[in-house]
Amino acid sequence: MLKVEQIETFYGSSxxxxxxxxxVRAGEVxxxxxxxxxxxxxxxxxxxxxxxxxxxxxxxxxxxxxxxPSYQVARQGLGLVPEGRQIFPNLTVLExxxxxxxxxxxxxxxxxxxxxxxxFPRLAERLKNYGNQxxxxxxxxxxxxxxxxxxxxxxxxxxxxxxxxxxxxxxxxYGLSVLKARGQSILVIDKNLDALMxxxxxxxxxERGAVVWSGETDELADNEELKARYLGV
Amino acid sequence: xxLFIEQILNGLQLGVTLFLMSAGLTLVFGIMQVINLAHGSxxxxxxxxxxxxxxxxxxxxxxxAVALPATAVIGMLVEAIVLRRLYKKEHVDQVLAxxxxxxxxxELTRIIWGRQPLFMDVPSWLSGSVELIPGIPYPSYRIAVxxxxxxxxxxxxxxFTRTRIGMQIRAGAxxxxxxxxxxxxxxxxxxxxxxxxxxxxxxxxxMAGPILAVxxxxxxxxxxxxxxxxxxxxxxxxxxxxxGALLVGMVDTLGRAFLPALFRMFLSSAHADGVAxxxxxxxxxxxxxxxxxxxxxxxxPAHS
Numbered sequence: 001m002l003k004v005e006q007i008e009t010f011y012g013s014s015x016x017x018x019x020x021x022x023x024v025r026a027g028e029v030x031x032x033x034x035x036x037x038x039x040x041x042x043x044x045x046x047x048x049x050x051x052x053x054x055x056x057x058x059x060x061x062x063x064x065x066x067x068x069p070s071y072q073v074a075r076q077g078l079g080l081v082p083e084g085r086q087i088f089p090n091l092t093v094l095e096x097x098x099x100x101x102x103x104x105x106x107x108x109x110x111x112x113x114x115x116x117x118x119x120f121p122r123l124a125e126r127l128k129n130y131g132n133q134x135x136x137x138x139x140x141x142x143x144x145x146x147x148x149x150x151x152x153x154x155x156x157x158x159x160x161x162x163x164x165x166x167x168x169x170x171x172x173x174y175g176l177s178v179l180k181a182r183g184q185s186i187l188v189i190d191k192n193l194d195a196l197m198x199x200x201x202x203x204x205x206x207e208r209g210a211v212v213w214s215g216e217t218d219e220l221a222d223n224e225e226l227k228a229r230y231l232g233v
Numbered sequence: 234x235x236l237f238i239e240q241i242l243n244g245l246q247l248g249v250t251l252f253l254m255s256a257g258l259t260l261v262f263g264i265m266q267v268i269n270l271a272h273g274s275x276x277x278x279x280x281x282x283x284x285x286x287x288x289x290x291x292x293x294x295x296x297x298a299v300a301l302p303a304t305a306v307i308g309m310l311v312e313a314i315v316l317r318r319l320y321k322k323e324h325v326d327q328v329l330a331x332x333x334x335x336x337x338x339x340e341l342t343r344i345i346w347g348r349q350p351l352f353m354d355v356p357s358w359l360s361g362s363v364e365l366i367p368g369i370p371y372p373s374y375r376i377a378v379x380x381x382x383x384x385x386x387x388x389x390x391x392x393f394t395r396t397r398i399g400m401q402i403r404a405g406a407x408x409x410x411x412x413x414x415x416x417x418x419x420x421x422x423x424x425x426x427x428x429x430x431x432x433x434x435x436x437x438x439x440m441a442g443p444i445l446a447v448x449x450x451x452x453x454x455x456x457x458x459x460x461x462x463x464x465x466x467x468x469x470x471x472x473x474x475x476x477g478a479l480l481v482g483m484v485d486t487l488g489r490a491f492l493p494a495l496f497r498m499f500l501s502s503a504h505a506d507g508v509a510x511x512x513x514x515x516x517x518x519x520x521x522x523x524x525x526x527x528x529x530x531x532x533x534p535a536h537s
Contacts, residue, residue: 048414074416086411088404090535099404100415102397150416 001026001185002047002078002154007056007066009046016042018209019056024154029176029186031196033231034206040189041083043206044158047187048080049073061153074100079152083159083189085143089132093123096131096142100150110151119175120145137168144175155179157188161195173199193231197221205230235369240490241483242365246375248482249382253437254455255462255474256389257430263469263535264406265423267316268327271334272434272459273452279304279435280447281342284351293356293443300439301432308431309424316427317420335453342449350448378440385433386475393471402426406469406535458485461517465524467531476532481517488513 002024009017017039024030032040045051047058049070058066065073074080079100088096097113117124120141126134134142140161147155160176161169173195176186180199190196196203203220205213207230213223220226258272279300287296315334319327354360355374362370393399405412405422413419438452445451462481466473492513496505524532 050410050414069420070410070413071416071418074414080414082411082414086408088407088411090403090407091400095400095403098397099400099412100417102401102416146415 001028001061002187003057003059004043004047005057005059007043007046007058008054009042009051010054011042011051016209017046020046020206020209020211021056022204022211022214024185024187026153026185027183028202029180029188029200031200031203032187032189032206033193033196033203035230035232038206039209040206041158042209044080044156044187044189047073047156048078074150077151077153079147079150079155081140081143081147081155081157081160083162085136085139087131087134087139087142087146089130091131092127093129093131093134093142094127096146097123097127097149100146111148113149116145116148119148119178120171122171135168137164137171140164140168140172141175144172148179154185154187157186157190160188160190161192162190169195193227236490238366238369239371240486242371242375242379243490244483244486245479246378246382246482247486248479249379249386250437250441251455251458251462251482252382252475252478253385253433253440254459255466255478256385256471257433258459259463259466259469259471259474260402260426261430262463264402264426265316265320267319268324268331269316269430270328270331270456271311271338272430273454273456274335274338275304275308275431275434275452276438276441276455277342277447277449277452278307278338279438280353280442280445280451281346281351281438282435283439283442284353284447285346287353287442288351293353293359296353297436297439300435304435304438305428305432308434309428311431312424312427317423320423339449346449348449350446352446353442355443374443378444381436381440385436389471398422398425458517461521463531465521465531467534469535470531470533473531473533473535480520484516484520485513488516492516 004020004022006019006021007017008015008019020039020043032043034040042051046053049065049068049072053066056066057064060076060078063076065076088099091099097116122138123141123145126138131139131142144157161172164172169192176199180186188196188200197217197220200217202216203214204211205226212230213226254272254276258269261267261269282303283296283300286299287293290296311334315330319330359374359377362372363376364370393403401412401417401422405417405419409419458481462477463474465480466475466477492509493506496509500508
């Protein structure tokens with residue numbers, strides 16, 4: 001589904017990614033792991049067309065997307081839940097949910113409003129509130145729901161539960177497990193290794209702008225040296 | 234009392250004309266972060282195109298129907314050719330470039346239409362007057378201008394609050410990058426917003442055509458008032474532009490009408506008229522200063 005091949009990305013003259021490669025197959029949940037500043041968010045921004053890729057190739061369902069502007073990448077079927085949530089504060093919750101729904105280019109069976117609100121029912125009570133009137137947890141749920149309404153073939157979450165209270169994190173992980181059960185492909189960044197290992201099928205570990213390890217959940221669980229060296233666990 | 238009501242209506246008419254101008258300018262600044270000094274040029278283009286088509290065809294409505302798309306298309310071309318290169322530049326670059334556009338359009342109109350002003354007649358079906366209140370006949374054309382301005386305000390309100398494109402425009406104004414990541418074509422949206430802004434400026438120019446002389450540079454005088462309106466209303470806020478435009482229209486009109494009489498109460502007539510004219514011309518700037526002291530972001534700032 002998503003194939004990232006040897007991409008290099010620069011911020012000005014400073015190189016951030018050094019030949020990153022990864023794959024996400026249909027129906028898979030894949031994680032990007034690593035300490036802060038290792039290039040995980042830059043990889044996601046590069047996939048989404050928010051940062052220019054200098055070298056390498058990104059394809060999504062065999063279509064080259066690395067030269068496309070972000071709105072065309074999104075219309076190919078990639079839905080982003082960005083770091084910091086980036087809810088539109090001047091739109092109501094309902095408007096935030098619906099604003100991207102017109103640009104559906106993804107799955108054959110689009111999510112409906114009722115379906116996405118079933119995953120995070122707390123939002124159903126806040127539809128008329130403005131985005132900036134929500135708690136951090138509600139904003140994160142809204143960011144997931146907003147991305148889902150674009151009916152993505154691949155949902156990408158950058159720091160899925162960062163800065164959230166434990167109970168809210170639980171709700172987010174539950175929501176993601178519901179999506180996985182429905183066959184939703186997911187690429188996720190987070191620091192909560194336990195939750196990620198319960199949810200994900202495969203993992204990529206990044207260090208200084210490059211992928212240094214990739215493997216399945218069982219392999220990661222058994223590799224204490226890797227976790228200690230690159231993930232600080 | 235009759236004079237007061239008549240001046241209130243005059244203030245309302247100036248206010249809605251300023252609203253048509255300021256709605257477009259504040260939209261462009263609020264959403265695209267571009268200071269467009271050439272906004273007055275589209276007011277002038279609208280007036281010139283309408284005056285020419287009306288003179289050739291004898292139909293004011295045809296003049297209006299041609300002028301609106303013409304200003305919108307010219308606006309979108311200017312956005313695509315000139316302004317698109319300025320989005321990531323400093324505001325001073327935008328000011329210089331759009332000031333250059335003012336000179337370009339002023340010279341272009343002189344080349345095409347000459348140095349003599351054009352005069353548009355009020356359409357015959359709007360040339361009479363209507364007694365809104367018994368004993369106060371008021372020109373039908375000015376009532377039509379007020380009506381058009383209020384309809385545009387209603388249209389903009391409904392467009393922004395009830396339509397998907399309005400929602401997308403507000404999302405793009407709040408976070409351009411995120412809107413793009415949700416599949417919204419921001420570049421196209423900007424072009425459409427700019428086209429809408431210039432269309433509204435063109436509409437203001439058409440409506441002002443039969444009241445003022447249509448001449449090169451006519452956009453600059455109203456542009457200053459327009460900037461005062463959007464500063465008072467809150468930059469980027471269409472609701473603020475509406476309130477600000479009505480306030481400026483009223484204060485300017487009532488000041489010019491009643492300050493001479495007020496000053497004559499304690500000054501000689503000759504002195505009173507001179508002082509009143511000076512104070513009246515300063516009144517909207519005094520109003521702006523007072524409002525900015527009270528609310529530095531303007532009355533209804535965007536995203537509040």
